[in-house]
Amino acid sequence: xxxxxxxxxxxxxxxxxxxxxxxxxxxxxxxxxxxxxxxxxxxxxxxxxxxxxxxxxxxxxxxxxxxxxxxxxxxxxxxxxxxxxxxxxxxxxxxxxxxxxxxxxxxxxxxxxxxxxxxxxxxxxxxxxxxxxxxxxxxxxxxxxxxxxxxxxxxxxxxxxxxxxxxxxxxxxxxxxxxxxxxxxxxxxxxxxxxxxxxxxxxxxxxxxxxxxxxxxxxxxxxxxxxxxxxxxxxxxxxxxxxxxxxxxxxxxxxxxxxxxxxxxxxxxxxxxxxxxxxxxxxxxxxxxxxxxxxxxxxxxxxxxxxxxxxxxxxxxxxxxxxxxxxxxxxxxxxxxxxxxxxxxxxxxxxxxxxxxxxxxxxxxxxxxxxxxxxxxxxxxxxxxxxxxxxxxxxxxxxxxx
Amino acid sequence: xxxxxxxxxxxxxxxxxxxxxxxxxxxxxxxxxxxxxxxxxxxxxxxxxxxxxxxxxxxxxxxxxxxxxxxxxxxxxxxxxxxxxxxxxxxxxxxxxxxxxxxxxxxxxxxxxxxxxxxxxxxxxxxxxxxxxxxxxx
Amino acid sequence: xxxxxxxxxxxxxxxxxxxxxxxxxxxxxxxxxxxxxxxxxxxxxxxxxxxxxxxxxxxxxxxxxxxxxxxxxxxxxxxxxxxxxxxxxxxxxxxxxxxxxxxxxxxxxxxxxxxxxxxxxxxxxxxxxxxxxxxxxxxxxxxxxxxxxxxxxxxxxxxxxxxxxxxxxxxxxxxxxxxxxxxxxxxxxxxxxxxxxxxxxxxxxxxxxxxxxxxxxxxxxxxxxxxxxxxxxxxxxxxxxxxxxxxxxxxxxxxxxxxxxxxxxxxxxxxxxxxxxxxxxxxxxxxxxxxxxxxxxxxxxxxxxxxxxxxxxxxxxxxxxxxxxxxxxxxxxxxxxxxxxxxx
Numbered sequence: 059x060x061x062x063x064x065x066x067x068x069x070x071x072x073x074x075x076x077x078x079x080x081x082x083x084x085x086x087x088x089x090x091x092x093x094x095x096x097x098x099x100x101x102x103x104x105x106x107x108x109x110x111x112x113x114x115x116x117x118x119x120x121x122x123x124x125x126x127x128x129x130x131x132x133x134x135x136x137x138x139x140x141x142x143x144x145x146x147x148x149x150x151x152x153x154x155x156x157x158x159x160x161x162x163x164x165x166x167x168x169x170x171x172x173x174x175x176x177x178x179x180x181x182x183x184x185x186x187x188x189x190x191x192x193x194x195x196x197x198x199x200x201x202x203x204x205x206x207x208x209x210x211x212x213x214x215x216x217x218x219x220x221x222x223x224x225x226x227x228x229x230x231x232x233x234x235x236x237x238x239x240x241x242x243x244x245x246x247x248x249x250x251x252x253x254x255x256x257x258x259x260x261x262x263x264x265x266x267x268x269x270x271x272x273x274x275x276x277x278x279x280x281x282x283x284x285x286x287x288x289x290x291x292x293x294x295x296x297x298x299x300x301x302x303x304x305x306x307x308x309x310x311x312x313x314x315x316x317x318x319x320x321x322x323x324x325x326x327x328x329x330x331x332x333x334x335x336x337x338x339x340x341x342x343x344x345x346x347x348x349x350x351x352x353x354x355x356x357x358x359x360x361x362x363x364x365x366x367x368x369x370x371x372x373x374x375x376x377x378x379x380x381x382x383x384x385x386x387x388x389x390x391x392x393x394x395x396x397x398x399x400x401x402x403x404x405x406x407x408x409x410x411x412x413x414x415x416x417x418x419x420x421x422x423x424x425x426x427x428x429x430x431x432x433x434x435x436x437x438x439x440x441x442x443x444x445x446x447x448x449x450x451x452x453x454x455x456x457x458x459x460x
Numbered sequence: 461x462x463x464x465x466x467x468x469x470x471x472x473x474x475x476x477x478x479x480x481x482x483x484x485x486x487x488x489x490x491x492x493x494x495x496x497x498x499x500x501x502x503x504x505x506x507x508x509x510x511x512x513x514x515x516x517x518x519x520x521x522x523x524x525x526x527x528x529x530x531x532x533x534x535x536x537x538x539x540x541x542x543x544x545x546x547x548x549x550x551x552x553x554x555x556x557x558x559x560x561x562x563x564x565x566x567x568x569x570x571x572x573x574x575x576x577x578x579x580x581x582x583x584x585x586x587x588x589x590x591x592x593x594x595x596x597x598x
Numbered sequence: 599x600x601x602x603x604x605x606x607x608x609x610x611x612x613x614x615x616x617x618x619x620x621x622x623x624x625x626x627x628x629x630x631x632x633x634x635x636x637x638x639x640x641x642x643x644x645x646x647x648x649x650x651x652x653x654x655x656x657x658x659x660x661x662x663x664x665x666x667x668x669x670x671x672x673x674x675x676x677x678x679x680x681x682x683x684x685x686x687x688x689x690x691x692x693x694x695x696x697x698x699x700x701x702x703x704x705x706x707x708x709x710x711x712x713x714x715x716x717x718x719x720x721x722x723x724x725x726x727x728x729x730x731x732x733x734x735x736x737x738x739x740x741x742x743x744x745x746x747x748x749x750x751x752x753x754x755x756x757x758x759x760x761x762x763x764x765x766x767x768x769x770x771x772x773x774x775x776x777x778x779x780x781x782x783x784x785x786x787x788x789x790x791x792x793x794x795x796x797x798x799x800x801x802x803x804x805x806x807x808x809x810x811x812x813x814x815x816x817x818x819x820x821x822x823x824x825x826x827x828x829x830x831x832x833x834x835x836x837x838x839x840x841x842x843x844x845x846x847x848x849x850x851x852x853x854x855x856x857x858x859x860x861x862x863x864x865x866x867x868x869x870x871x872x873x874x875x876x877x878x879x880x881x882x883x884x885x886x887x888x889x890x891x892x893x894x895x896x897x898x899x900x901x902x903x904x905x906x907x908x909x910x911x912x913x914x915x916x917x918x919x920x921x922x923x924x925x926x927x928x929x930x931x932x933x934x935x936x937x938x939x940x941x942x
Contacts, residue, residue, distance in 0.1 A: 059822060064470050066829035067477035073836045074484040080840060081667060091499065098499065100663075129848050131656055133663040141731075141848035491666040493645060 092121030149265035181342025205348035390422035535585035614813035625689035654729035655849030676844035698802035732863035808910035872937035
């Protein structure tokens with residue numbers, strides 16, 4: 059009895075010392091009070107070596123939790139990460155409204171041109187409405203090309219395209235085996251799908267599919283390599299409903315960019331996709347579309363004009379013009395009041411262009427930062443016809459032989 | 461040490477273990493109770509453009525609390541926290557007085573009536589190009 | 599030497615045979631000690647716990663990760679609580695297996711049953727105070743069960759929860775039940791139960807003329823044994839607390855996320871798994887209220903249903919003259935265990 063008492067007192071002391079040691083060993087928590095929320099977060103205790111995600115989202119202002127969710131006080135990894143939105147990608151479309159959204163962030167009003175989440179979720183790259191409608195029509199599941207299904211259900215009450223809503227596409231519910239195969243083989247390229255296996259296809263989902271260029275990096279200077287994860291990877295064969303990967307191993311920007319079967323001008327492979335294709339084209343204009351042609355409209359003449367027309371331009375007189383806001387995020391061109399920029403047929407300003415005093419134009423690549431000058435077609439020896447403005451006509455003379 | 465047997469030693473050791481454990485527990489309890497989770501209070505207050513406070517003006521800043529005085533020598537902010545036990549002073553005809561224990565100060569912060577013993581703190585005022593007038597409490 | 603206060607709380611001597619560890623397992627005393635630990639650690643947690651729905655789960659995280667030794671206090675509180683249920687059950691089994699419940703101890707047995715029920719309710723209300731995603735469905739289903747009781751169900755529901763949407767509103771009421779309402783009753787019953795142990799003649803033994811062993815131990819020796827038991831239980835609790843952290847889930851107020859909704863946490867707390875299993879079979883009132891209540895009442899009535907014991911077998915383990923009671927409680931225990939383990 060006395061021995062036991064002695065022993066257990068001794069053990070108690072040992073364990074109390076052990077408790078103090080355990081507590082002493084714990085790493086000091088690193089607090090961050092982001093100015094946006096005012097609520098302390100301790101993510102940096104473990105993640106201090108992560109790079110700042112972008113110059114426009116500094117961690118001192120945003121913190122981590124406002125975008126990622128998570129348990130801000132927890133110092134245990136499992137608990138801290140348990141309520142994160144979208145795993146490591148809070149821009150996945152299933153959670154994007156809470157992560158990137160909010161009136162002060164990226165889901166504002168259409169009038170302000172801040173309704174980015176609404177436009178992306180209804181865009182053709184997200185809904186796949188046209189592809190799905192086309193396949194179903196081709197194989198007899200619907201009587202015309204009017205879109206019925208999209209990758210997720212979505213509705214648009216203020217539609218300007220006449221398409222008010224889409225239901226969620228369930229390939230398993232389809233009767234035709236070709237449509238089922240389409241569902242099994244061909245749906246890995248919409249914005250919110252997990253990509254195919256393979257380094258060439260590697261990308262994130264949601265907003266990060268385009269805007270995330272590396273681990274924990276966001277940018278608006280999107281290089282063509284981002285687009286390449288889905289575009290120009292091969293071709294599909296409708297009869298066997300399979301995707302045929304391109305067989306070449308690209309070795310240069312020219313070869314990497316487009317597939318061997320295509321013809322392109324030097325302009326098209328020197329610039330990045332985002333230098334021509336506008337925000338409305340890629341992210342959507344807020345309405346549900348079912349055909350690439352109805353949303354993709356930029357052509358050579360948008361910048362170069364035609365023999366009869368100069369490219370449309372706009373002179374900047376309002377300091378609150380959206381052009382300054384767009385240029386601010388990636389100021390490749392130092393735009394000032396009084397400058398004239400090119401404007402597309404739909405009124406979208408090309409903020410990386412500027413008219414020079416002699417009527418020609420200058421341009422800086424958004425991702426490459428390369429400087430270019432170019433002249434309008436009017437007054438040159440170009441042999442184009444006014445009604446043949448598709449790029450294939452320009453390629454007849456200007457395509458680069460690969 | 462003549463009658464100190466092995467049993468007495470073991471008993472002493474046992475009691476020592478218990479007392480040491482108790483001390484560790486008490487120390488742990490003090491650390492436990494001593495944790496302050498409150499965020500540090502604000503130490504900088506941006507109160508506006510310098511032109512809003514013309515020469516000769518005395519402006520009551522309730523948030524800090526302080527009295528901003530613009531004299532020919534520049535800006536100074538008198539802290540309105542009573543130097544006795546911390547209540548917020550009220551303005552009166554002769555300067556400031558404290559509702560808690562009746563201390564009184566003159567318009568420049570000097571003590572005119574106890575129990576306060578120290579004059580009012582003079583807070584640093586910075587006139588910043590971008591931020592305007594900034595009062596620092598640290 | 600005059601006895602100290604603690605020594606004086608004990609009788610001058612008690613029979614040696616019944617004072618052995620293997621006789622009572624020290625279960626009752628351990629239960630008292632665990633209640634003491636629960637009280638102290640609970641009060642310490644009250645310095646930091648914020649009993650409102652927005653802050654509750656965050657304050658638990660603050661205690662766990664930021665307050666010095668907060669993790670220890672919380673884990674001690676958690677493990678003491680779960681051990682209390684097990685130790686109380688062990689004590690109940692021991693009392694039945696040694697036929698120690700027979701007259702004059704029948705009323706004290708009922709007091710003990712009341713304490714057991716309070717311990718379970720305290721465990722449940724304390725678990726709810728986490729206010730994280732894992733408690734919502736147990737809270738909802740458990741309190742909705744009250745509503746199935748005819749006549750008084752709706753009133754009972756409001757008394758227990760304060761009414762309305764429980765996963766939004768019930769926190770402050772459960773806090774008050776846990777800190778005060780149930781605790782005050784438990785303290786009173788504990789004092790009464792301990793008093794009755796003394797008044798009924800201490801640990802159950804055969805009367806002096808039927809006793810085989812008449813040796814006795816002094817109160818000093820008894821206190822020494824109790825001190826040793828407390829030290830051993832403390833060490834065990836500390837080991838559990840260091841190596842097995844108390845469960846914690848994301849805050850209820852955390853954003854809705856497909857992988858972490860409340861439906862990921864649809865499992866009842868371990869001591870109610872047996873009821874959850876039965877509830878899968880049919881009518882909630884029958885399987886969730888009637889049957890558990892009937893089981894509880896049956897066990898409470900064992901002293902009245904199986905009162906016979908031969909005098910010289912009182913306090914002996916598994917006395918032949920009380921076989922029916924032993925079989926009955928083993929069957930009840932087996933049912934609860936089987937139901938618990940088949941619940942997936």
